[in-house]
Amino acid sequence: MRKGRGEIKKVSDLFEKYRKTLIAPQRTVIITFIEVVDEVIGIKLDQKAVRYAPASRTLSVTAGGPLKSELRLHKDELIAHMKGRLGEKNAPTTIL
Numbered sequence: 043m044r045k046g047r048g049e050i051k052k053v054s055d056l057f058e059k060y061r062k063t064l065i066a067p068q069r070t071v072i073i074t075f076i077e078v079v080d081e082v083i084g085i086k087l088d089q090k091a092v093r094y095a096p097a098s099r100t101l102s103v104t105a106g107g108p109l110k111s112e113l114r115l116h117k118d119e120l121i122a123h124m125k126g127r128l129g130e131k132n133a134p135t136t137i138l
Contacts, residue, residue, distance in 0.1 A: 072101075
């Protein structure tokens with residue numbers, strides 16, 4: 043159905059095209075991950091300790107063993123929060 047001139051459109055409809063085609067930058071994914079980890083687990087990560095590979099949608103954390111174990115325990119919850127913030131297409135699928 044085509045909208046006629048003068049009809050009001052939802053703001054979300056205006057950006058739908060961009061939401062489908064644009065991909066979140068690496069830094070945005072890393073910062074969002076750090077925020078989610080802080081909110082969910084209560085641990086503050088350094089940006090230098092997190093790497094993101096957009097091609098494989100994999101986050102890797104270069105931190106100590108206990109911290110990595112804690113992240114693995116909450117992996118599904120962290121990914122779910124990331125999908126909520128970044129969308130299904132931009133959220134990582136794996137945390138190493």
